[in-house]
Amino acid sequence: MSAETPVCQLLERQSTDYRGWLWVSPPRDRWLEAAEGGLLSADRALLSAWRERGGVACSPFSAEELAPEGVVLFWPKAHAQGEWWLLWLCARLEPGTPLHVVGENQGGIKRVLKVLAALGLGCRKVDSARRCSLFASRLGRVDIDPDAAWTTFEAEGLTLASHPGVFGHGKLDDGTRLLLAQLDACLPRQGAVLDMGCGDGILAAWLARRGLTTTAVDVNGFAVEATRRTLAANGLEGEVYHADVYAGLAEQRFDAIVSNPPFHQERAVDYGPAGRLIAGAPARLEPGGQLLMVANAFLPYPDLLERAFGGFEILADDRRFRVYRAVKR
Incomplete structure (x- = not known):
């Protein structure tokens, strides 16, 4: 070969x-x-x-x-x-x-x-x-x-663990910031939520601090370790799994899935993980459950959301990023 x-x-x-x-x-x-x-x-x-x-x-x-x-x-x-x-x-x-x-x-x-x-x-x-x-x-x-490569920084009132192998190393990503600004009005005060592609753990920690039962997943082992450290640094609880999108994740359903999915593999554009996230979301959501995700405005996710959910709405658009919301009917 x-x-x-x-x-x-x-x-x-x-x-x-x-x-x-x-x-x-x-x-x-x-x-x-x-x-x-x-x-x-x-x-x-x-x-x-x-x-x-x-x-x-x-x-x-x-x-x-x-x-x-x-x-x-x-x-x-x-x-x-x-x-x-x-x-x-x-x-x-x-x-x-x-x-x-x-x-x-x-x-x-x-x-x-x-x-x-x-x-x-x-x-x-x-x-x-x-x-x-x-x-x-x-x-x-x-x-x-x-271990000297591990550092921390503050964002949204949380202490975040950071490593060179993790997305957004040492800073809060602008897309994630836009997504966070929409979550308070959309999410319930209780229930089970999945953070897909957890990175440094900012979303998982924010969700856990809100009182939601939080599960976090990432294909990148550095991100899994960072999220575990972030939750511990803030005295928060959550389950964190090293998994490829839904593969290896228990057959659990959630009231919401929240994500800032990656679209790069090194320098190549790769829509595969986000596509699997969207396509598999309805099967992982309770009736009335919602997918809330942020993505670069140019990415072709509207067609995928329409196909998976039959409809969606745009909660925010700053020309660089869009926050999408799709609900399982």
Whole structure:
């Protein structure tokens, strides 16, 4: 099976025997899944896909002991997240473990040279092709705790946990702010509410503070951890699940689903998660239950809402974002 993504096509042509190596935060690519390596990722959808094929897959938030032959880190769009992965690997794996770092030139992979140098790790360029570059190094002990990447900030009277791997890192997103401004008039004072795509936990914490029975879900393990920390920091309760939209979520119904769904996978536009959120919402709502979501104004969600609910209304539109409300009849 041939590699599908440019970064994997670059790896495919290497002489290195990657059997027994650990793929860290990779893209979805069937060539990787067919290779004899393990997966380390915070992406629930990717973890599930590997496990369904019988592959070894683990999260950085689990307690597995790892001792791979080597590590391939796929450099992410968010450089601070890439730096966190490096610190985590240096803290958790044996010093001297071979490390390859690969990424797209447009995504800033060449910055890795300076990052590794700042950590006291040597580096050499191995190859470049398909507008991607591959660098080689070895892991070593670094006197920086990966947990130092976790920070907090204040918004809407709440303390929010933040991490480079979480949407809206360190600030309240303008779309979420617009959605919050509409919720007070729409939501009941009691009932069960689902925050789909919980991010740093701002919506989940706001809902829990209101007294609603709150469940939060995100495909991103960093977001799940951030939401749990946010709820704890504010003395609030809620269930938080690492799941891909509704997959793996118990067959529970809600009085409302609230969401600021993502539409990017790295730099590519991806409507899939939002489409599944909308299409599956009626089955997850009680009669009279409502879906309240915010999205960039240009995104093609009205047709999806019309198809799923038979109608919807726009509660707010500031030309950048729209807040939609659809009710299960």
